Every structure is written in structure tokens, then in C-alpha cells.
Amino acid sequence: MKRWILKAGSTDLEGLVLEDVPTPEPGAGEVRIRIHAVSLNYRDQIVLSGEWGSRSNRDLVPISDGAGEIDAIGAGVTTWAVGDRVTGLYFAWLRGAPSSEYSFGLGAMNEDGMLAEYVVLPVDRVVRMPASLDYAESATLPCAALTAWNAINExxxxxxxxxxxxxxxxxxxxxxxxxxxxxxxxxxxxxxxxxxxxxxxxxxxxxxxxxxxxxxxxxxxxxxxxxxxxxxxxxxxxxxxxxxxxxxxxxxxxxxxxxxxxxxxxxxxxxxxxxxxxxxTSVGSAEMYEAMVQAIDQYKIQPPIDRRFRFEDAKQAYLAQSSPDLFGKIVIDVA
Incomplete structure (x- = not known):
């Protein structure tokens, strides 16, 4: 498969590199997601630059937000099935109060993100997409939308x-x-x-x-x-x-x-x-996410997408996301 990585020690787009690697296999308690789309947030610019301790000293698959379909499941997984349409969950936060442990979510520090053709995640880092949205629209939800939901409803x-x-x-x-x-x-x-x-x-x-x-x-x-x-x-x-x-x-x-x-x-x-x-706020929990998905389907809320880019044009997507003319989300179509 292909994936983008931020090279260890890099602080700009020169360190964003496309590479070929073996397709990962899910282990016990994990699922593999064939990624269809990812979206960028301002926090991804922070990770790119390495500010605020957002990068560890290793190559990192960036971007926290992505949507796709489960195409393989590991041993012991009973909550998901092949073909389920899902997104990643930004934090390992299911319900109640968030952990006090500081984190930048998927695609930062020691957690690889979603800018790849296939991603393996633990079952508690996966949430169901809204039935009313496609993959590109759903890819905008894990960080920005859930943060907004938390702000408005909690x-x-x-x-x-x-x-x-x-x-x-x-x-x-x-x-x-x-x-x-x-x-x-x-x-x-x-x-x-x-x-x-x-x-x-x-x-x-x-x-x-x-x-x-x-x-x-x-x-x-x-x-x-x-x-x-x-x-x-x-x-x-x-x-x-x-x-x-x-x-x-x-x-x-x-x-x-x-x-x-x-x-x-x-x-x-x-x-x-x-x-x-x-x-x-700290983005939001899986419980908040599920409530948000219900509201999106009920009210037919359409995520605001500004522009879409091809997978191979990820660097141009980063530049567009940092533009002062941005009005909405930047999406990268993966498959």
C-alpha cells in the first residue's frame, strides 16, 4: 500500500514523503480500514511543524481524521464486521471525563494517523459514520465537528x-x-x-x-x-x-x-x-460522537467542504488548509 509519512526531525512539507509499505494486518482486538478520504485540521499544521511536542522522534503517518470501510478484523472482534463504514476516533476517550494524559490524538506524538490507503486501529478507536453522509463528508467529523458538538451541547x-x-x-x-x-x-x-x-x-x-x-x-x-x-x-x-x-x-x-x-x-x-x-474543550468522547451522528442524520447536516485533493497531492492540500481564504474543510480523496 501507499502512505504518507512525516520524516523524523522534519518541520515543513519537505519532510512529507509518499512511500510504499506492506499492507498491515489487524491483530487481536483490531480492525483494518480501507481509507476512502481524510480531512485536515489546523492541528495538522502544528504537527507538521513539530510545535508543542506534537511529534515524537520517529517517522509518523499524519492526519487525525479519516473515513473508510472495514475490510479485515482481528481475533476476538465482535463489535464490527467487514463492510462497516467508519471513521477513526480522535482520542481513546469513550465516555465520562477525559483522561488527564496529554495527547494530540491520532497522527501525532506516538500515534500514527490516517493519511494511508489502509489503517489498523483498536476497536475502541473506531466509530460508525452517519448513514446520510459519504466518505468525504464523514472524514471531516472526528476533530472539528466533534469539538464543535462538545462546545454547543456539553x-x-x-x-x-x-x-x-x-x-x-x-x-x-x-x-x-x-x-x-x-x-x-x-x-x-x-x-x-x-x-x-x-x-x-x-x-x-x-x-x-x-x-x-x-x-x-x-x-x-x-x-x-x-x-x-x-x-x-x-x-x-x-x-x-x-x-x-x-x-x-x-x-x-x-x-x-x-x-x-x-x-x-x-x-x-x-x-x-x-x-x-x-x-x-478536549475534542470529545465516543459517546458524544454517537450523539452527534444521530443529530447529523436527523437534521441532514451537510459538512462544509471547501476543496478536495487527490491522494498524491497531499502537499497541496496542506497549503490550501493554511490559506487565509479557507472557508470550510480540506478533504483528500484516498480511494
Missing amino acids: DHPVQPDHKVLVLGSGGVSLFAMLFARAIGAEVIATSSQDAKLDRWRALGASDGINYRSTPDWGKAVLERTGGVDKVVDVVGTGTLNQSLTALRYRGEVVLIGLYQFDQGPLEFATLMRKNATVRG
């Missing part, structure tokens, strides 16, 4: 009469908008490009704010809405004070971002005056 679940603010136009924000709108909530979006705000409105956002032309966008959101119930902050602590400003009393900021960490001091007065909650 701890302080969004209700039909709620208002949700999403930042930027990456995969997590778009999925958060789709899940919130399916519930019936109102969604406000930010972007640095007016053209993207038009696309947000076409998808169902009630309002959009250009954060470059309106640098005090948190105040603008507060004035227009009276305060939102939840902010899905995919930027980082650099936007946390603005997100707190946008909240209503007892609202929640779900902090997901990996981009900005250069903020000034946290505005504790705003946090306390609003009785606000700031919550971090």
Missing part, C-alpha cells in the same frame, strides 16, 4: 432561544453554526473578510461583524444582541476579553483556539460581573 447546552457567537470561518466554527442552527438558536459570526460574512449569512447566520473594521467587536456584539449565551472562541486567549464582553449574564465562552495567546491581563471584573464561565 456543560451549558445551547437552547432554541439562545444566541451563539462563532469566531472566524474554520471547520469548528462552521460546524458549531450548523449544530446551533439545527437546534434553532441564532448565530452571529465574525470574519476579517466581508465576502466571508456574506457566505455566513447565506448559511443561516443572522448577523456578521468584520473584526478588522470593527476592532471592538465584543462590544458591537453586546450592543446588537444584548449579549450572547455562548461564544465558541477558536482563536485563543488573545480574544478572550472580547468574547467575555460579548456575553450576556451567566453566559459561557468555550475556549478552543490555538492561534493567539498574546492578550493583556484577563478582565476579571467582566468575568465576575457577568457570572460567566470559561470552559476548555
Whole structure:
């Protein structure tokens, strides 16, 4: 089979290499998946560069998100059958609270990922695809969609009469908008490009704010809405004070971002005056994933795909995923 690897010690696309290797066989408690499609997340750019300890000192098969069909099962496997349509599960997290052990999920550190024609995974790292989606659409779900599901539905679940603010136009924000709108909530979006705000409105956002032309966008959101119930902050602590400003009393900021960490001091007065909650997320569990799949099938939610690439063009896919013009997910078709 063919697979892409990041060479040990590499920090850019020069280290991404296509190679031929023997097709792996599943061992006891494992299944082999014939991969049909994978999708990229911003975290895959972090792994590419080796930041934050995301790479071990060995060759690594990258990318956490992929979908395919089971074509072989190992000894003792009773929960899956040949022909089942599945995706990988980002973390080995089934239900309840996540493990405190730090991890970057599949395709990082010591765990090989999905950018290969065949992948072998333990049975507890496999989840069923939505019946309503194809392989390319399902490949977008394990990281971005599940993170968004966690943000919208856990701890302080969004209700039909709620208002949700999403930042930027990456995969997590778009999925958060789709899940919130399916519930019936109102969604406000930010972007640095007016053209993207038009696309947000076409998808169902009630309002959009250009954060470059309106640098005090948190105040603008507060004035227009009276305060939102939840902010899905995919930027980082650099936007946390603005997100707190946008909240209503007892609202929640779900902090997901990996981009900005250069903020000034946290505005504790705003946090306390609003009785606000700031919550971090760790993608999600298999239990959350199953609930998300049911909702996707029930509401016929269509994942937002920006562009698709051939397997041999994986390097071009990485470049597209890092483009400021990105609006949705980048998918690589494997088979």
C-alpha cells in the first residue's frame, strides 16, 4: 500500500514523503480500514511543524481524521464486521471525563494517523459514520465537528432561544453554526473578510461583524444582541476579553483556539460581573460522537467542504488548509 509519512526531525512539507509499505494486518482486538478520504485540521499544521511536542522522534503517518470501510478484523472482534463504514476516533476517550494524559490524538506524538490507503486501529478507536453522509463528508467529523458538538451541547447546552457567537470561518466554527442552527438558536459570526460574512449569512447566520473594521467587536456584539449565551472562541486567549464582553449574564465562552495567546491581563471584573464561565474543550468522547451522528442524520447536516485533493497531492492540500481564504474543510480523496 501507499502512505504518507512525516520524516523524523522534519518541520515543513519537505519532510512529507509518499512511500510504499506492506499492507498491515489487524491483530487481536483490531480492525483494518480501507481509507476512502481524510480531512485536515489546523492541528495538522502544528504537527507538521513539530510545535508543542506534537511529534515524537520517529517517522509518523499524519492526519487525525479519516473515513473508510472495514475490510479485515482481528481475533476476538465482535463489535464490527467487514463492510462497516467508519471513521477513526480522535482520542481513546469513550465516555465520562477525559483522561488527564496529554495527547494530540491520532497522527501525532506516538500515534500514527490516517493519511494511508489502509489503517489498523483498536476497536475502541473506531466509530460508525452517519448513514446520510459519504466518505468525504464523514472524514471531516472526528476533530472539528466533534469539538464543535462538545462546545454547543456539553456543560451549558445551547437552547432554541439562545444566541451563539462563532469566531472566524474554520471547520469548528462552521460546524458549531450548523449544530446551533439545527437546534434553532441564532448565530452571529465574525470574519476579517466581508465576502466571508456574506457566505455566513447565506448559511443561516443572522448577523456578521468584520473584526478588522470593527476592532471592538465584543462590544458591537453586546450592543446588537444584548449579549450572547455562548461564544465558541477558536482563536485563543488573545480574544478572550472580547468574547467575555460579548456575553450576556451567566453566559459561557468555550475556549478552543490555538492561534493567539498574546492578550493583556484577563478582565476579571467582566468575568465576575457577568457570572460567566470559561470552559476548555478536549475534542470529545465516543459517546458524544454517537450523539452527534444521530443529530447529523436527523437534521441532514451537510459538512462544509471547501476543496478536495487527490491522494498524491497531499502537499497541496496542506497549503490550501493554511490559506487565509479557507472557508470550510480540506478533504483528500484516498480511494
